[in-house]
Amino acid sequence: MTMGELCAAYPYAADFFQAIPRPVKQRSTVGGYFAAIDEEAAEDLGMGRQDMIEQFLAFMRQMEQLRKEEEPVKSITVVGGQDKNGQRENIFLTIKAGEIICIVGPTGSGKSRLLADIEWMAQRDTPTKRKILINNRVPDPKYRFSVEHKLVAQLSQNMNFIMDLTAAEFIQMHAESRMVEDAGEISRSILDKANELAGEKFSPDTPVTSLSGGQSRSLMIADAAYLSKSPIVLVDEIENAGIDRQKAVRLLVDKQKIVLMATHDPILALMGDKRLVIKNGGIAQVIVTSDEERGNLTVLEKLDRQLLMIRDVLRNGGRIDALPAGVEGLHC
């Protein structure tokens, strides 16, 4: 390799050579450059030529490691594997930062499995034989096997608290462990947001073990939105949790995050840029949400609000022999 090629491929290499009093000739080889340094000049820098070469290699290894760690996640790619019958899954799907992808399909079809493949960056070593790439490359093993480096925040159907803390203490502890600057203020925002999302409000001194499903889900969503630095957010069926789903999704959709969401909820399904249709363990179709579909989203949202109003009436012991104000077009 010539010095020119080296510096083009690894721009930081030039920083190393700046410290050495020998001009870099683009066309000389890297070996030639080091061979031409006389021992005396090297001595002036306090090392022999061999030390210099070793230092150069150590510097390059370290810089390469740093570069890998700092590289933001720009895309993830799902390379198809096989469905439950071992039939090939014809998929090579790249998802870019900022996209919301919904996953639809019958119960048992494999939606959670796809999320798990992404969570653990499957490398043809799960039942689906899928392979996941980050920025078009096989991810560094540390992303797979170390909790500290995980790229993924997962919000799942089952969330169990085992600690005996109040909601405020729990969030405060979490904020402090993330070493955010203003843990107190962020904790208050998280509790406020969680209360906004939850159907039934809760106070900061409620023990986490007595939060309802909807309340704890809201707390975890607000927590993920404010505290998580993970560039990938996976959401598994948040719909039946008694929370404001649309607000929750909007809160999570940070511009730079990749959101994948398994859902049976038509409103959430249409909020995605694309939806993956899962059949028998495989991705059978990738559908891009059309403008017409998005237009229908407004109609669905209206229907949904009306249904919620009816639910509230029934929940509070009312009857719907006559329709509540604001609900039209239903014949009871």
Ligand SMILES: Nc1ncnc2c1ncn2[C@@H]1O[C@H](COP(=O)(O)OP(=O)(O)O)[C@@H](O)[C@H]1O
């Ligand atoms: N391609 C596949 N090959 C083998 N098993 C699969 C495949 N996809 C899913 N499964 C298995 O099928 C079961 C149901 O999948 P799951 O992801 O829980 O469904 P869903 O979340 O859609 O209800 C799980 O045990 C899962 O591991």
Ligand SMILES: [Mg+2]
């Ligand atoms: Mg599931």
